[in-house]
Each structure stands twice: as structure tokens, then as C-alpha cells.
Amino acid sequence: MIRRGYACGSDPGIDLAGAVVYGAGCHGGLPVAGSCIDDADHSLDLPQTMMARGVVAYVANTGYGWGLTHGLGLSERLVRILTEEMTSPTSKG
Numbered sequence: 001m002i003r004r005g006y007a008c009g010s011d012p013g014i015d016l017a018g019a020v021v022y023g024a025g026c027h028g029g030l031p032v033a034g035s036c037i038d039d040a041d042h043s044l045d046l047p048q049t050m051m052a053r054g055v056v057a058y059v060a061n062t063g064y065g066w067g068l069t070h071g072l073g074l075s076e077r078l079v080r081i082l083t084e085e086m087t088s089p090t091s092k093g
Contacts, residue, residue, distance in 0.1 A: 017054030022082060024067065024075040028060030 034042040050058040059082070066074035 015054075016050070019055050020057045020059075020086065021050055021055050022057070022059035022079065024061065024065040024079045026061060026065045027063065028065075029058070029062045031062075 029047055031045045031047060033045050044052065047058050047060070061075060065076075067076045068074065072080060
């Protein structure tokens with residue numbers, strides 16, 4: 001988790017090298033330059049910033065993340081399945 005006060009994964013207390021980061025939120029993977037205020041010239045977007053921090057995979061919606069009011073569905077279900085597959089003892093890595 002990124003602590004309050006730090007943008008784009010710049011918290012010096014968190015080592016992201018080798019991490020896999022993903023989420024079901026809206027537009028997290030949308031390439032919008034300048035979306036990271038910590039970037040010196042504001043040229044990087046969030047996915048580029050994650051890669052620069054050593055993240056090996058960044059998976060996020062480029063559009064809306066869809067969910068259900070009651071129960072699990074759509075983007076939420078995809079994240080759950082991804083988590084289960086990645087943490088399964090039979091996962092190949």
C-alpha cells in the first residue's frame with residue numbers, strides 16, 4: 001500500500017523491485033503523461049512510473065473498472081481470479 005503523501009509509488013519505504021501490481025480501479029492503466037507529480041519533468045504516466053520503480057508487471061484498466069453492487073463481478077472477478085492463480089501452489093512462475 002502506498003502511504004498518504006507519496007504519489008506514484010515514490011514512498012522511499014516501499015521497495016517495488018520485482019513486484020507485480022494490479023487493480024480493478026478505473027483508468028489506472030490509461031497512459032496520461034504528467035499524471036505522476038514526482039516525475040521531475042512530468043513526462044511519465046503511472047504505468048511508466050511503476051516500471052521505472054522496478055515493477056515487473058503492472059496490470060490496470062485503461063477504461064472503467066466494472067463491478068456489481070451486490071456480489072463480485074466483471075473487473076472485481078477478474079482481479080480475484082488473477083490473485084487466486086498467482087498465489088496457487090500450482091502456479092508456474
